[in-house]
Amino acid sequence: MFQRLVLHDSAALYTIAAFSVAACIFVAFAWRAMRMRRAQIDRLGRLPFETATPASKNEPDPESSPD
């Protein structure tokens, strides 16, 4: 049954199929992301800051160094 893939000139079909698949994925996940609650978004976005990095106080003051 795969012979048709080899023999037929289906460029247009595959271009449209590829676009459709990608578009569906973009739309579906964009829709889902837009529906996420603000509180949920804020909490997830702040996850990297929930664990302190105590050694950061050892960093030099960048203003003291030339560019």
Next chain:
Amino acid sequence: MPNEKITIEFNDRVVRQFLLATVIWAAVAMLVGVLIAAQLNFWRLNFDTSWLTWSRLRPLHTNAAIFAFVGNMMFAGIYYSTQRLVKARLASDFLSQFHFWGWQAIIVAAAVTLPIGLTRGKEYAELIWPINLMVVVVWVVFAVNFFWTLARRHEPSLYVAIWFYIATIVTVAMLYIVNHLSIPTSLTHSYPIFGGVQDALVQWWYGHNAVAFFLTTPILGIMYYFLPKAAERPIYSYRLSVVHFWSLVFVYIWAGPHHLLNTALPDWLQTLGMTFSLMLWAPSWGGMLNGLLTLRGAWDKVRTDPVLKFFAAGVTFYGMATFEGPLLAIRSVNALAHYTDWIIAHVHVGTLGWNGFMAAGMIYWLLPRLWSKPLHSTALANLHFWIGLVGILLYVSAMWTSGITQGLMLNATSENGTVLTYPNFLDTLPAIRPMMLMRVIGGGLYLTGWLLLAYNVLRTVRGARPVNGSVEVFAGAAEAGPSTLSVSGSFFNPPVVFSVVIFVFACAWMFGGDLVRIAGIAGAMFSVVLAYLHYESRGRRWADWYDRLLVTALPFTVLTLIAVIAGGLIQIIPTLVAQQSQNVEDRRQVPYTPLELAGRDLYVSDGCYLCHSQMIRTLVSDVLRYGDYSRLGESIYDHPFQWGSKRNGPDLARVGGKYSNLWHLRHLDDPRSTSAGSNMPRFHWLLTDPLNLDTLPRKIAVQRTLGVPYPPMTDAQVVAAAVAQAREVADNLRADGASVAPDREVVAMIAYLQKLGKYEAVAQRADGRTARLND
């Protein structure tokens, strides 16, 4: 006691180890890169030795850059950020150490085997099969350590960086295993189970997605953690990061065939690869903008903080590389750019700009935190940034110019497209030599910048006290979060079931016969309508499933794997089923004789495929220059395929019979004796090294197992056939005035080169299969 507070000390020792390994191996990778760039300018820098020859060192450079440099950097970043994001120490100190030392052992093994010519002959998949097994074991250890850590986490939610790490682990495992499936012929040699077009498709499915899932997704995860930390503000849009992740994971895997445009690869695959590559513009730029916009309000810090400088430039280079990639995947652009230095520019925008600068930013940020000591010199780090930036810009602008010049010259025709304007391939070399020299300077500057980093690291670490981070958590905190999914609940739910049903109907529509096709269309349309109606009436269940999926690591991982598998299966399975030797059209390759096969193994071992393609594209200029375009069946028995990806020299698909044996002998001994101005290294050891026929019977047996139609032969017959043909070649050389013993490697190499382009004509049978025309 769920409310009991406990302190968790992170395992930052392994992070420090990977970080230091990154610094060292990156310097090695870059040093080899500068050397091989210089070798293309000055052939004497090959030093007339086999193990320092360009084609042996080039795989060392690429493997070191990908697996040693970016690999170690990735592991450092993943281990540091994951522990903090899930508030748990790495699950096993033993597995962490096994991972680190196992990975270093793999790198050392690669550094020893590649220069001595032990290779599988597939780009970025060159390592021999025992090392492949080591990679699989270490990767499994990494995965176990990672997922075990997730299972012990005290943070219920999985931050988007963790998603990218999960996608990396499962996808790289899948790609690596499939593309390295081989049958050994000895302890150091094997043949891949796929051949010809199948091997080409699998290789670039792997090769493209090695870029996607080894050099991109883990670094994106690192970006989503370290960039907000360095800028001291959350990611610009978490929503955008969600769209970025899913669209990247779904779309990236389909784009591999864009490495094979205008070749003998079936047209439908080329079209799919090109179109999906263009789709990648959207998620890639979404991610880039998300990174850059995270710096909103922090741009004043970029002026002084080298960490933010590196991150801002790294993300910008990500945007440049991901704009250029889809552009190069457009078939007509690819006709100009493929096989030229433009592709080299593209990959170095990614590796030096995106990977290298993100690595530098991460290292400068981590140093004071892992050793509890201020960075030795911020000024030196800033100097590193500017030297590196100038280096990249010199490098890529030189290669863009060189590539476009090469492409234009090699494709140029006159007399209404019937005559090549530059018929000699070497005509292009003088034109691009200045740019090749500028590449050496650019690469040298980048290496200098990295050495400044190494010095800064050394001075910072010397005498410093390593520190491990810690976090206080409530015991059992993870259980207090959102409810998770059961295994059945993960897969038997409306979104997954409807997706699977629609996918099955769509496949029936695409691939089925007349009736199945109609059923596929009807079923797909009906399922879409049904899914919409179900979503409208029970939308809460869809959302609830997704929210719970995001806090349940295992189902999330499995569904991510399914997302990346889908694209691969749709492209690879039809190719494996349909593109077989018994149903190729028009032409079919004539299998190599034992001596020719031995010569081919030498060709692969010496890395000739890295400069010489064996694929005449369906382009006027290629056909005028090299002969009739390559048919799919003409390489159907090639394990591994040799279509190549870069032409530093001319295509060899039809070189057989074009020159005399004597010409090849002289050319291999000293290319400049036959081709004035050539920059090809000498392969003079082929004239003196003895030809080893001991493993040839086993190799023929494996080829037969793989489907190459060799007649039944005893071991003695295999060797006797090789010896007899070697005598013929040596006699021919002697008749032309050259004296070479028949048991030297060069004799097998000449026999192989003279076979290239030989085929038998085939005709279509009524049953759809093909037969020789004289059957």
